[in-house]
Amino acid sequence: MPDTAPTAGIELIDNDGHLGDTPLVSARGLTKQYGSLTALDSLDLDVQRGSVFGIIGPNGAGKSTLFTILSTLLKPTSGWATVCGFDPVHNTKDVRGRIGYMPDVMGVYDQLRVDEYLEFHAAAYGIHRREWPELVDGLLELVDLDVKRTAMVDDLSRGMKQRLSLARAMVHDPDLLILDEPASGLDPRARIEFRELLAELQNLGKTILISSHILAELQRMCSEVAVIEAGRLLAAGSPDAILEQLGSGRRATVRFLNGNSAEYPVTDEAEQAALLKRLVSEGNEVVEFTMASHDLESLFLQITEGIVQ
Amino acid sequence: MTKLFSLKIASINPVLDRELRQRSRSSRSMVVLTLFLGALIGVAYLSFLAASETSQYSSNPLAHLTQTVGRTVFETVLLVELLILMLIIPAFSAGAVTSERDRQTLIPLQVTLVGPIGIFMGKVAASAGFVLLMMIASAPVLAVPFILGGLSLSTIVASLAALLLIGVLLASIGVACSCIFRKTQTATLAAYASVLALVLGSLFATAALALIDSSRGTDRIEIRPWPLYFNPILAVADVAGGTEGRTVGPLGGASEAFLTARLEGGPDVVFQNGQAFNRRTGQVIDAEDSWQWLPVWARSLGAITMFALVLSTWAVRRLKAPYREIPS
Numbered sequence: 311m312p313d314t315a316p317t318a319g320i321e322l323i324d325n326d327g328h329l330g331d332t333p334l335v336s337a338r339g340l341t342k343q344y345g346s347l348t349a350l351d352s353l354d355l356d357v358q359r360g361s362v363f364g365i366i367g368p369n370g371a372g373k374s375t376l377f378t379i380l381s382t383l384l385k386p387t388s389g390w391a392t393v394c395g396f397d398p399v400h401n402t403k404d405v406r407g408r409i410g411y412m413p414d415v416m417g418v419y420d421q422l423r424v425d426e427y428l429e430f431h432a433a434a435y436g437i438h439r440r441e442w443p444e445l446v447d448g449l450l451e452l453v454d455l456d457v458k459r460t461a462m463v464d465d466l467s468r469g470m471k472q473r474l475s476l477a478r479a480m481v482h483d484p485d486l487l488i489l490d491e492p493a494s495g496l497d498p499r500a501r502i503e504f505r506e507l508l509a510e511l512q513n514l515g516k517t518i519l520i521s522s523h524i525l526a527e528l529q530r531m532c533s534e535v536a537v538i539e540a541g542r543l544l545a546a547g548s549p550d551a552i553l554e555q556l557g558s559g560r561r562a563t564v565r566f567l568n569g570n571s572a573e574y575p576v577t578d579e580a581e582q583a584a585l586l587k588r589l590v591s592e593g594n595e596v597v598e599f600t601m602a603s604h605d606l607e608s609l610f611l612q613i614t615e616g617i618v619q
Numbered sequence: 620m621t622k623l624f625s626l627k628i629a630s631i632n633p634v635l636d637r638e639l640r641q642r643s644r645s646s647r648s649m650v651v652l653t654l655f656l657g658a659l660i661g662v663a664y665l666s667f668l669a670a671s672e673t674s675q676y677s678s679n680p681l682a683h684l685t686q687t688v689g690r691t692v693f694e695t696v697l698l699v700e701l702l703i704l705m706l707i708i709p710a711f712s713a714g715a716v717t718s719e720r721d722r723q724t725l726i727p728l729q730v731t732l733v734g735p736i737g738i739f740m741g742k743v744a745a746s747a748g749f750v751l752l753m754m755i756a757s758a759p760v761l762a763v764p765f766i767l768g769g770l771s772l773s774t775i776v777a778s779l780a781a782l783l784l785i786g787v788l789l790a791s792i793g794v795a796c797s798c799i800f801r802k803t804q805t806a807t808l809a810a811y812a813s814v815l816a817l818v819l820g821s822l823f824a825t826a827a828l829a830l831i832d833s834s835r836g837t838d839r840i841e842i843r844p845w846p847l848y849f850n851p852i853l854a855v856a857d858v859a860g861g862t863e864g865r866t867v868g869p870l871g872g873a874s875e876a877f878l879t880a881r882l883e884g885g886p887d888v889v890f891q892n893g894q895a896f897n898r899r900t901g902q903v904i905d906a907e908d909s910w911q912w913l914p915v916w917a918r919s920l921g922a923i924t925m926f927a928l929v930l931s932t933w934a935v936r937r938l939k940a941p942y943r944e945i946p947s
Binding site: 398403406407411413415416420434 | 732941
């Protein structure tokens with residue numbers, strides 16, 4: 311397998327300057343080794359435009375390594391990736407202009423106001439200063455920080471800093487947002503607000519690549535997920551599709567009048583109806599019939615082995 | 620900082636703009652500047668008292684005496700200012716990039732379109748801005764000896780310009796160390812070690828070359844002066860007129876040492892009225908120097924610039940992502 315993206319570069323973009331149906335992010339055989347430690351092991355990945363793609367994995371699974379490679383900060387040992395049609399190793403400027411990267415820890419500057427922080431990054435992306443006031447207004451409104459416009463960045467709460475960090479990643483209107491553990495350390499309210507903000511970004515047509523430890527968060531917002539462990543891809547697709555692949559998706563929990571209860575695997579609604587009919591026809595006194603499906607958490611536990619590198 | 624000025628700087632280099640904003644709000648710069656000026660004024664006053672006291676016993680006319688006092692005060696202040704710059708700038712500049720790493724702000728900056736050269740230049744320019752502020756603030760102190768006589772306005776301006784350039788080069792060395800090393804303490808140590816290498820290392824290198832020559836069994840020690848060009852004190856001494864023998868103050872020591880080395884005369888060389896003589900034969904000694912068309916200060920500043928450029932190139936490479944391994 312070649313170590314450079316065979317189609318990386320402008321040729322992936324059509325005459326209208328769009329990527330068409332090509333995945334916004336692709337990786338093939340992506341491997342990263344630190345000495346004897348393999349952080350990523352021949353990872354294959356496709357992220358479609360407009361999707362919210364969740365990366366799930368335990369600590370040390372290789373999530374942050376993957377994100378830093380895609381964000382042009384780290385060279386893979388072998389394999390290749392394309393981001394927005396460009397190779398993140400050789401076309402760094404092209405990739406940087408199209409992605410917004412939010413690392414897991416948000417660094418803040420002292421002695422700098424919120425609006426100045428965003429203006430600084432707007433300038434760093436070469437945005438003309440005439441556009442700054444409108445841009446900063448829009449971003450602060452989006453992340454609900456307009457009342458903190460003149461506050462010092464280091465005086466903000468953690469949740470506000472995370473939102474500001476997201477606004478910073480959005481300052482140049484990128485096609486792709488790469489968010490590494492954006493909800494870590496947030497209280498439940500801040501987490502809900504952050505989730506709502508991401509939903510808003512999805513409605514704006516942004517493609518979001520996100521990792522999180524809080525799997526319930528990802529299940530609510532992700533159209534697709536990839537489960538990685540020890541640098542290897544264990545499963546990828548929509549959460550429901552993965553559950554179906556594993557054959558452990560829908561379950562019917564039945565409670566009988568005598569106090570007993572039982573669980574029956576069902577594949578779809580037709581089978582669910584047939585099961586209920588059969589139980590009743592067999593003379594069982596059913597008092598409760600509820601459907602339960604595996605959530606992302608149980609899926610994660612089922613397919614990972616807790617390998618930590 | 621006015622809004623318009625800030626906007627223009629931000630268009631040129633956003634890192635510089637942000638640094639200037641932050642520094643203007645910090646009390647650290649102002650405290651350092653106040654202490655720096657206080658020290659210079661103290662040195663100027665003390666050297667004035669000392670030079671006046673010494674001149675009382677001279678039989679020279681009064682006009683000559685005031686000129687001697689003026690020149691001595693000027694050279695003393697200039698030398699102390701240079702020493703303070705060498706002390707302050709590494710501490711100020713060596714945390715430029717390491718502090719960004721510590722604060723986790725470097726990575727978001729590296730994924731923008733600024734690029735490693737932009738980041739490096741912004742940091743150096745911000746430190747150079749502080750050096751410029753120090754030079755402007757110290758100009759009145761250096762102007763006091765001008766009233767006493769013994770030196771021209773052009774000498775003062777040229778000396779300040781040389782100090783400014785050396786300050787900028789020291790700042791670039793400090794920022795370069797900050798890019799090369801991961802921790803602020805290591806970077807600060809490396810920056811001070813670099814300054815020491817320039818000041819003392821150049822002397823040791825010259826002495827070492829002379830020793831190597833003497834160990835070869837030659838009857839006359841030949842001193843090759845080129846390592847001395849890396850010494851910032853030599854550059855300032857030459858700009859202030861030192862290496863041409865016009866000096867009477869503390870820069871005289873530097874200039875005589877340099878002349879001794881440059882003329883390859885060894886310990887038999889004596890100086891009088893800007894000329895070098897052989898003590899034994901009484902002959903005037905001229906340097907055999909194919910680079911004579913280039914002033915000593917230009918050679919010296921060129922050598923220091925080369926040193927700073929080598930470190931800066933290394934530093935920019937260290938800032939360039941993607942990395943094989945992300946510096947923590």
